[in-house]
Amino acid sequence: MTRDYKRHGTTTLFAALDVLTGKVIGSCLPKHRHSEILKFLKGHRRRGARGSGGASDSGQLRDSQARECPSLAGQTPTVQLHFTPTSSSWLNLVARWFRELTDKALRRGVFHSVPDLIAAIEVYLDAHNNDPKPFVWTATPEDILAKVARGRVALQAVPQN
Numbered sequence: 001m002t003r004d005y006k007r008h009g010t011t012t013l014f015a016a017l018d019v020l021t022g023k024v025i026g027s028c029l030p031k032h033r034h035s036e037i038l039k040f041l042k043g044h045r046r047r048g049a050r051g052s053g054g055a056s057d058s059g060q061l062r063d064s065q066a067r068e069c070p071s072l073a074g075q076t077p078t079v080q081l082h083f084t085p086t087s088s089s090w091l092n093l094v095a096r097w098f099r100e101l102t103d104k105a106l107r108r109g110v111f112h113s114v115p116d117l118i119a120a121i122e123v124y125l126d127a128h129n130n131d132p133k134p135f136v137w138t139a140t141p142e143d144i145l146a147k148v149a150r151g152r153v154a155l156q157a158v159p160q161n
Contacts, residue, residue: 009114013101013121014040017094022132024097026125028118093135097128 014037015026027043029036084092105124111117 008112009117011114011118011121012036013098015094015097016040017097018132019093019134022134023129024094024125024132026121028121096135100128101125 011028011030012032013026013028015024017024025043027040029039101121101124105120106117109117109120111120
């Protein structure tokens, strides 16, 4: 950060990825509380009832927020919550979409207000959904397990204090 850096505000983007089609449902809300999460899930549930359904990864929820959400999701089969284990965010495909959003639309951008930021997010979201492509795993299970084994060996080599 530079000395003349000015933060103009923040927003919280909630997103749900349909892993079969690659479409993303997103909503920018002012805060990251359970009431906003429930508002997003209720809207997602309404859209899911008309469409093909979907799954939401809930890896970024705190325990107190997560306890509130499954009861809502359990009311309908069109919404499924998946809780990604800690340190397993690489399994989270919606996190991959967030990375693309950051790389292609937000990084190095200049947003003079929160509405400018939200507009940029919505433009990217609309463009993505006009031609969605599902994320496809390119690594084989054997490659992934080999990397895990190498990581485990490296971790065990770290001196314990």
